Amino acid sequence: MRFIETFELLQFADTVMSLGAAFVLGTLIGAERQYRQRTAGLRTNVLVAVGAAAFTDLAARVGTNTDVLRVVANVVTGVGFLGAGVIMKEGLNIRGLNTAATLWCSAAVGACTGADMLAEAALITFIIIAGNTVLRPLAGAIDRIPLNTRASEVSYEVRVTTDAHAVAEAREALIEALEQANYPVSDVTSAAQGDAVELVATLVSTSVKSDELDAVVARLSALKGVAHANWESTTHD
Template sequence: MRFLHTFQLHDFVDTLVSLFVAFVFGTLIGAERQYRQRSAGLRTNVLVAVGAAAFVDLADHLTGADGSVRVIAYVVSGIGFLGAGVIMKEGMNVRGLNTAATLWASAAVGSCAGADMVAQSAALTLFVLAGNTLLRPLVNAIDRIPLNEKSSEANYEIIVTSDVENVAQSREALSERLEAANYPVRETKVVYRSDDNVEIAAVLVSLAVEPGDLDAIVASLAKLPGVSHATWNVSALE
């Protein structure tokens, strides 16, 4: 067996240390994720860290530092596919970005361990844990600040529901009122909801707006012949 000729105790112990370090630090990161009931919890983060460490350590033993660098590049890109699996979009909300970023960081922790950079791996683990725990109060404080529509950039959309006979007039009136208010339109969409109702949606160019202006525009549009409903909404930029 070739194993009997290639096995070296020193290299084997070095690999064990790398995998053990990745396991311990991956456990610390994963335990925090598991406590918060995230989709990628304890076992996932441990496996990502240990797997990254194993690949980097294998490349280092076979081809040295050059091989490790190439494998690390593939780990960085490859972990993106795993992270994409935990990202979900529900309407205008996107969930799982923080979990995906944590998996990416776990791979970096494992890569450092596989490259025998134990101190760097430990430091990175502390920073990841700090980002997921110590920054939470700051995030909550920022989220509680009321949104100021005048100073924020977002997607603004004005929606007018009209009957079929008055679609052209309603669309023209919508464009005229927005132009008079100096709000440029990025695109206008016309959707036929039924034989009698047509929805006209004007999406504004992302800029700060005066909510009162949009309220006035919507109120005037609602009085037009054939218009059954007019409203506007705002959503955060993706």
């Protein structure tokens, strides 16, 4: 049997150590993601870390250093495609970018353990967990800081697509809904789109709360004659 010929106890023990470390470190990373109910949680991060470690360890045992580098490069690419699967677009919002990045980092942890760089793998794990926990309050605090209009120019627009015969009513409702939400309008333009007309209201405000504009859009979408309503922002540094 080829197994008897190729089996070496010390190499097997090294593989057990590498995959075991990948399992433990992947569990630490995944536990934080699972706690926050992310799409890619405990099991996914563990499997990514262990898989990356297994491929890297296999290349190290049967190939050369060049082969190991090739395997790691392909692991990076493969996990990139896997991470794309957890990114979701909901209207104007994109979710899952941080989870996808965490999966990518889990693969890096696995690759390090597969290459017997356990200390480096532990360091990467610590940085990943710190980035997903310690930096959360800082990110939230930054998000609440009003935009510096001298450093950046941000414009917000609310768009309503309505039937041609209901343009006047839709325009009035659009302005009224925004003013009631304390978002004064600087200008309202219209453009024909076949049998429909798109109204675009540009806001005076340079800082908005997304939930408030979402409520305005939902209210406008329910109006008779309105086919679609949404809002968007444009930033120019």
